[in-house]
Amino acid sequence: KMSGKSMEYRMKGTNEKVVPHVIEPSFGVERALMAVLTEALTTDEVGGTERTYLKLPVHLAPIKFAVSPLLKNKPQLVEKAREVYRQLKAKYGAVMWDDNGNIGKRYRRQDEIGTPYCVVIDFQTLEDDTVTVRDRDTTEQKRVQVGDLLGQPSHPA
Template structure:
């Protein structure tokens, strides 16, 4: 029994205690657990943090297609500066091939990867890859 007896009076009662506890850690863990996804694209397993866009810690990642081409890097730096000014937390990634960059950004939950390629130099547009659909579309830099 959960009854408690008070010494001296022999009064008996069942204690009623409500002690709620809620910290930000629980909310963050719930969001992370809900966002964690494993799926398969072109026969390859990938881990994706599908954070809702407004909760994603990094909204955009900017990459030059090739880091050893100064003209691509310079244009990508311009796009990076533009997005950083408009959207705040933007990541730069020029390590490894473009597929590895995409996977790395998928794992940390970045909704959009912006890639500056050789067509960007002439047409002033970029490729944007959506994390959730993996679709790639061309967008004018002025419309970012």
């Protein structure tokens, strides 16, 4: 229409008029990955502040758990946290150690990279072998036996 020229083409033999259409489908891993990331990027409000996190399904999250001692300057907490870290790493593989900053900053950092569960070793862990597991999506925290945590890969909290 815009050029003022006819785009019709006559077929040989039948002399039928057709307008050719060019279709260039294209698909690659990058497009699928971008679609997943775009869908997973989520923003909500927690405690009056905006929180941005990557709400990847557990099976797509590159890191399943982050293990942290509540305080990194308490050797007994760090030792127990390292033990839990080694156990989770042996069972699930995709586990991260995080002891930088306060616990709130650790949670936010893990939320941003899409880690579904944060496991925190605190003083109660030393007494009863339970840990605090925080769910990325709900921000709920539950006490879980370390043994139970190792037995439930799909949803430990």
